Amino acid sequence: MSRRRKSVAVALLLTTASAGAAWMIKRRQDGRRPHVGLYFEDGSMVSLPDTSPQATQLVELGREAVAIVRGA
Amino acid sequence: MSEIVPSAASSALDELLEVSPQVDAAVILRRAGGGLLASAPPTRDRMSDQFGATCVRILEAAEQSRVELGREPIAQVEVATPEGHVFIVADADHVVAAVTDADPTVGLVFYDLKTALRAVREAAAQSDNGLVVAVAEDDSDDPDAAIAGRAGAKWRRKKS
Structure with a gap:
């Protein structure tokens, strides 16, 4: 393999690895962001936008519930 | 209950x-x-x-x-x-x-x-x-006690 091809392969590998790592970090951060999922009897699910007043209220209650359990 | x-x-x-x-x-x-x-x-x-x-x-x-x-x-x-x-x-x-x-x-x-x-x-x-009912054993002379189930009450499951 020529030197030039080797460099391209290494660059591609580094780019792919960086993109993968960034995707994984973002996914993990998203998972840690407050969110609300409502699951209905018909099997469907709605994720409330975290800016909606309903989600804000539910997240606040969720924090309260977690604090009660952690504080006990 | x-x-x-x-x-x-x-x-x-x-x-x-x-x-x-x-x-x-x-x-x-x-x-x-x-x-x-x-x-x-x-x-x-x-x-x-x-x-x-x-x-x-x-x-x-x-x-x-x-x-x-x-x-x-x-x-x-x-x-x-x-x-x-x-x-x-x-x-x-x-x-x-x-x-x-x-x-x-x-x-x-x-x-x-x-x-x-x-x-x-x-x-x-x-x-x-299977409703659980209290059945008072009829081994007491006191009818009130029997009714209240105090005289050796047993629990029995009623057959549905």
Whole structure:
């Protein structure tokens, strides 16, 4: 393999690895962001936008519930 | 009401905490009125009452959102916060709620909560089908005592 091809392969590998790592970090951060999922009897699910007043209220209650359990 | 349902609820929560290490605490409530049926870990009664009351409020808020969205009845709720997640699974009669760490396996926790809810539902159905009646043994001279079941009362399951 020529030197030039080797460099391209290494660059591609580094780019792919960086993109993968960034995707994984973002996914993990998203998972840690407050969110609300409502699951209905018909099997469907709605994720409330975290800016909606309903989600804000539910997240606040969720924090309260977690604090009660952690504080006990 | 017989002790079958609270006992089954308590066993279901013991099992839940055993199989699901992500769950820090859990309660089982009656849907109507939010009365506490069982909680785990068992030594934190005050926490259980407060946690149960907050879960009822979460379910009410979720129900309000459901009405606004014009959707089917709610079966499950997940509220994720950076400090931990609150999971609620409900049917028409009972509610099972749990708090987990901040990075739970969502599907697995819901599965375990639904298993606990099913155990309580089956115990409630069993309790409804086989009404437990107190039968006073007729070995006392005191008719009032016999009626009250104080004279060696036995518990017998009525055949449905």
